[in-house]
Amino acid sequence: xxxxxxxxxxxxxxxxxxxxxxxxxxxxxxxxxxxxxxxxxxxxxxxxxxxxxxxxxxxxxxxxxxxxxxxxxxxxxxxxxxxxxxxxxxxxxxxxxxxxxxxxxxxxxxxxxxxxxxxxxxxxxxxxxxxxxxxxxxxxxxxxxxxxxxxxxxxxxxxxxxxxxxxxxxxxxxxxxxxxxxxxxxxxxxxxxxxxxxxxxxxxxxxxxxxxxxxxxxxxxxxxxxxxxxxxxxxxxxxxxxxxxxxxxxxxxxxxxxxxxxxxxxxxxxxxxxxxxxxxxxxxxxxxxxxxxxxxxxxxxxxxxxxxxxxxxxxxxxxxxxxxxxxxxxxxxxxxxxxxxxxxxxxxxxxxxxxxxxxxxxxxxxxxxxxxxxxxxxxxxxxxxxxxxxxxxxxxxxxxxxxxxxxxxxxxxxxxxxxxxxxx
Amino acid sequence: xxxxxxxxxxxxxxxxxxxxxxxxxxxxxxxxxxxxxxxxxxxxxxxxxxxxxxxxxxxxxxxxxxxxxxxxxxxxxxxxxxxxxxxxxxxxxxxxxxxxxxxxxxxxxxxxxxxxxxxxxxxxxxxxxxxxxxxxxxxxxxxxxxxxxxxxxxxxxxxxxxxxxxxxxxxxxxxxxxxxxxxxxxxxxxxxxxxxxxxxxxxxxxxxxxxxxxxxxxxxxxxxxxxxxxxxxxxxxxxxxxxxxxxxxxxxxxxxxxxxxxxxxxxxxxxxxxxxxxxxxxxxxxxxxxxxxxxxxxxxxxxxxxxxxxxxxxxxxxxxxxxxxxxxxxxxxxxxxxxxxxxxxxxxxxxxxxxxxxxxxxxxxxxxxxxxxxxxxxxxxxxxxxxxxxxxxxxxxxxxxxxxxxxxxxxxxxxxxxxxxxxxxxxxxxxxxxxxxxxxxxxxxxx
Numbered sequence: 001x002x003x004x005x006x007x008x009x010x011x012x013x014x015x016x017x018x019x020x021x022x023x024x025x026x027x028x029x030x031x032x033x034x035x036x037x038x039x040x041x042x043x044x045x046x047x048x049x050x051x052x053x054x055x056x057x058x059x060x061x062x063x064x065x066x067x068x069x070x071x072x073x074x075x076x077x078x079x080x081x082x083x084x085x086x087x088x089x090x091x092x093x094x095x096x097x098x099x100x101x102x103x104x105x106x107x108x109x110x111x112x113x114x115x116x117x118x119x120x121x122x123x124x125x126x127x128x129x130x131x132x133x134x135x136x137x138x139x140x141x142x143x144x145x146x147x148x149x150x151x152x153x154x155x156x157x158x159x160x161x162x163x164x165x166x167x168x169x170x171x172x173x174x175x176x177x178x179x180x181x182x183x184x185x186x187x188x189x190x191x192x193x194x195x196x197x198x199x200x201x202x203x204x205x206x207x208x209x210x211x212x213x214x215x216x217x218x219x220x221x222x223x224x225x226x227x228x229x230x231x232x233x234x235x236x237x238x239x240x241x242x243x244x245x246x247x248x249x250x251x252x253x254x255x256x257x258x259x260x261x262x263x264x265x266x267x268x269x270x271x272x273x274x275x276x277x278x279x280x281x282x283x284x285x286x287x288x289x290x291x292x293x294x295x296x297x298x299x300x301x302x303x304x305x306x307x308x309x310x311x312x313x314x315x316x317x318x319x320x321x322x323x324x325x326x327x328x329x330x331x332x333x334x335x336x337x338x339x340x341x342x343x344x345x346x347x348x349x350x351x352x353x354x355x356x357x358x359x360x361x362x363x364x365x366x367x368x369x370x371x372x373x374x375x376x377x378x379x380x381x382x383x384x385x386x387x388x389x390x391x392x393x394x395x396x397x398x399x400x401x402x403x404x405x406x407x408x409x410x411x412x413x414x415x416x417x418x419x420x421x422x423x424x
Numbered sequence: 425x426x427x428x429x430x431x432x433x434x435x436x437x438x439x440x441x442x443x444x445x446x447x448x449x450x451x452x453x454x455x456x457x458x459x460x461x462x463x464x465x466x467x468x469x470x471x472x473x474x475x476x477x478x479x480x481x482x483x484x485x486x487x488x489x490x491x492x493x494x495x496x497x498x499x500x501x502x503x504x505x506x507x508x509x510x511x512x513x514x515x516x517x518x519x520x521x522x523x524x525x526x527x528x529x530x531x532x533x534x535x536x537x538x539x540x541x542x543x544x545x546x547x548x549x550x551x552x553x554x555x556x557x558x559x560x561x562x563x564x565x566x567x568x569x570x571x572x573x574x575x576x577x578x579x580x581x582x583x584x585x586x587x588x589x590x591x592x593x594x595x596x597x598x599x600x601x602x603x604x605x606x607x608x609x610x611x612x613x614x615x616x617x618x619x620x621x622x623x624x625x626x627x628x629x630x631x632x633x634x635x636x637x638x639x640x641x642x643x644x645x646x647x648x649x650x651x652x653x654x655x656x657x658x659x660x661x662x663x664x665x666x667x668x669x670x671x672x673x674x675x676x677x678x679x680x681x682x683x684x685x686x687x688x689x690x691x692x693x694x695x696x697x698x699x700x701x702x703x704x705x706x707x708x709x710x711x712x713x714x715x716x717x718x719x720x721x722x723x724x725x726x727x728x729x730x731x732x733x734x735x736x737x738x739x740x741x742x743x744x745x746x747x748x749x750x751x752x753x754x755x756x757x758x759x760x761x762x763x764x765x766x767x768x769x770x771x772x773x774x775x776x777x778x779x780x781x782x783x784x785x786x787x788x789x790x791x792x793x794x795x796x797x798x799x800x801x802x803x804x805x806x807x808x809x810x811x812x813x814x815x816x817x818x819x820x821x822x823x824x825x826x827x828x829x830x831x832x833x834x835x836x837x838x839x840x841x842x843x844x845x846x847x848x849x850x851x852x853x854x855x856x857x858x859x860x861x862x863x864x865x866x867x868x869x870x871x
Contacts, residue, residue, distance in 0.1 A: 008478065010476075010478040012808065013805075013808045013809070013812075051739070052730070052735060052739075055728075055729045055730035055735075056730045056794070058729075059727075059728060059729075059799075059802055060794065060797055060798050060801060061801065062801030062802065062804055063805070064728065064802075064805065079805065079809070081801065081804060081805060081808070108739065108742060111767075112745065115698075115745040115767050115768065118768055119697070119745055119765065121696070121697050122593055122594075122696050124591060224695060225870075226591075226695055226870075227591055228590040228591055229583065229586040229587050229590070229591045259523075259527045260523040260527060261520060261523045261524040261527050266520060269580055270519070270520060271576070272579070273575075273576045273577065273578070273579030273580040273583065274579070274583065276580060276583050276584040276587050296583065296587050297583070298583055298586060328524070328528055331528045331530070332527045335528070335529055335530020335549050336527075336531070338479065338481050338530070338549045339481065339530075339532070339547065341479075342479035342480075342481050342813055343812050343813060422697060
């Protein structure tokens with residue numbers, strides 16, 4: 001078994017994580033949301049203990065247990081007062097490897113999952129982000145909603161979930177991480193006492209087909225009535241985790257839209273006051289994930305803001321970053337890196353990502369060197385090789401009648417589609 | 425090893441200006457292993473230091489005792505606008521330089537404003553302390569307030585308001601709740617301000633506000649993390665010592681809110697898929713002896729999956745997707761806010777009836793000692809989580825110092841939660857959570 005420990009006696013607190021190398025990409029087509037349902041049903045507690053009693057026991061221990069399903073991994077996380085670590089591990093192991101998976105709990109959970117989908121309609125930024133991924137990746141698994149859709153959830157029954165949970169959590173290898181007020185020997189003893197034996201994690205995990213870039217600029221308007229403000233996402237494909245251009249692109253993107261001082265924020269907010277926030281993000285995964293800009297301009301100048309972003313992006317890709325921008329971005333990334341490791345749980349998380357997601361160990365251990373070595377030429381080449389200003393997905397959550405003509409008129413736009421906000 | 429009083433003696437040795445002379449006020453234990461030290465500069469600035477070597481980081485907080493309570497009708501949102509303006513040009517640094525220098529040093533700089541306070545913070549690698557002290561002292565005294573800066577930030581704040589209030593059903597409902605629950609006290613207007621007021625601010629308004637509220641007498645600086653205290657004192661003395669110490673004229677007492685005698689109800693139609701209910705019960709200020717019992721009651725009712733209302737609303741009756749509750753941490757009496765996110769196809773009237781039933785049940789059926797133990801353990805867990813980083817510690821110290829006048833009061837508060845008894849919970853629920861003390865906003869999907 002792989003056990004990772006980050007000891008620190010600063011606070012009488014311990015974080016525990018049990019990670020499985022299985023994520024939402026494993027959901028069968030048409031049954032999106034299956035893994036989330038399975039993981040959350042496991043979270044409802046072990047056999048022989050009612051859900052209510054299980055929650056009471058956890059609360060009394062001063063513990064919180066959550067579950068997170070991402071594209072490639074499922075993580076059960078617990079945090080507990082130091083004095084109750086041992087009973088917490090007992091409860092957590094019992095929950096994961098002896099789950100009740102009750103039919104009554106499942107029915108309630110499914111209704112709750114459908115209600116949660118509906119509640120997302122209240123949050124325009126979340127709505128925009130979901131539509132952006134779906135429009136960018138189209139039928140690729142990266143575009144699938146991890147929580148499923150109303151139709152996919154409807155098609156999932158208790159038997160699917162039981163089988164899936166048994167296969168995923170009952171028999172899969174897993175990793176355990178413990179951070180906080182516990183030393184390695186005690187952590188090893190407790191894990192051995194309460195967790196079942198397991199095989200080593202498979203290297204690399206399940207592969208998926210490469211993501212493909214849609215040619216041209218395409219606008220999707222998510223039509224929501226009475227919007228004073230719009231949520232604007234403009235993006236394209238980014239990089240793979242294993243791409244040698246990853247660090248040069250991280251530096252380049254940081255200089256462009258990763259800080260308050262970069263040209264994106266300064267031009268949109270500093271000079272014009274058009275949006276409360278303006279940033280660009282570079283995501284990376286096994287296959288090329290997304291690169292995107294986000295702003296939230298008022299409806300009356302949303303398209304104008306979009307046009308300025310396109311102009312800034314084109315300039316960034318064509319001319320690259322300056323020497324002083326390079327130096328600034330590298331300084332920011334190296335100096336602020338201490339905040340990725342200032343608590344034991346953050347240090348643990350980075351090491352778990354290495355084991356669970358196959359993030360190269362040198363990214364964690366040699367982060368500052370990898371950043372410092374990036375040259376201006378590498379940053380420019382990486383940006384030009386990976387970021388394509390002519391192939392963009394533009395998603396705007398807005399009242400369509402107020403913005404559609406202006407977005408249609410943006411340079412290079414090939415198509416404009418309007419979808420009602422409550423059609424998911 | 426020299427004591428803090430001796431450090432201060434040495435630092436004051438060649439300093440003639442009264443504003444720049446240090447006084448060591450005292451120290452207090454901060455948990456098991458740390459010490460919070462209190463110093464005062466001659467110009468009125470309070471400095472609290474908390475050395476914690478668990479990570480190579482520092483957190484630098486500047487808390488001003490100014491918030492939306494210090495505004496007046498027609499000029500609401502000025503305290504919040506300052507949160508933005510303070511990142512602009514000063515007499516020594518051009519527009520954008522503050523952020524650029526901070527980010528170059530690896531610091532994250534931001535700020536927050538609410539009813540009773542405004543705070544500015546930097547979370548940074550320990551090497552950035554000198555730069556932070558210089559820049560923070562500079563903007564406390566040398567901010568440039570001219571038309572271009574004020575106009576641009578007014579537009580940003582107008583956009584922020586659209587984002588957080590006008591297009592956000594929860595933000596809009598909260599604004600309605602406070603505007604209705606309070607009739608005289610400044611808590612009735614939103615911290616971000618009314619849109620017309622934001623649009624109408626002049627440069628003169630901003631200059632007057634800065635002069636009146638941004639002085640050392642109204643500020644507390646908190647430094648937490650890995651740093652050399654003596655060096656920090658020396659740098660603070662150097663950079664803040666020249667800031668004038670004019671003591672602002674205290675404003676008169678704020679209008680007292682008359683007692684509420686009947687429930688107030690409003691309806692909000694919004695493009696939202698489901699009904700929601702937001703309720704605010706009038707409760708005393710944060711320093712009141714009943715507040716710990718109210719906070720514990722909130723935990724017992726709303727804290728996590730084993731809480732009474734989560735279980736009743738979300739699991740047993742499936743009336744709501746989620747429920748939320750919190751007691752406002754205000755200097756003056758505020759609200760115990762409750763949110764019921766009603767599920768599609770369910771009625772808000774049924775949700776309200778269930779809430780009343782549950783609140784009555786606390787009065788008639790005593791909560792068990794086990795329930796109290798759960799709530800107390802969960803509050804302890806939240807408290808420890810809040811203390812994980814230098815930033816978390818500095819924020820707690822700054823908040824308790826500004827609201828309760830004691831930067832270590834969070835430990836007393838934690839003890840107070842542990843001392844709450846079942847009778848206390850029953851008493852405060854019966855006393856404060858009565859329909860006649862509440863204001864309710866019912867959110868209805870706009871067809």
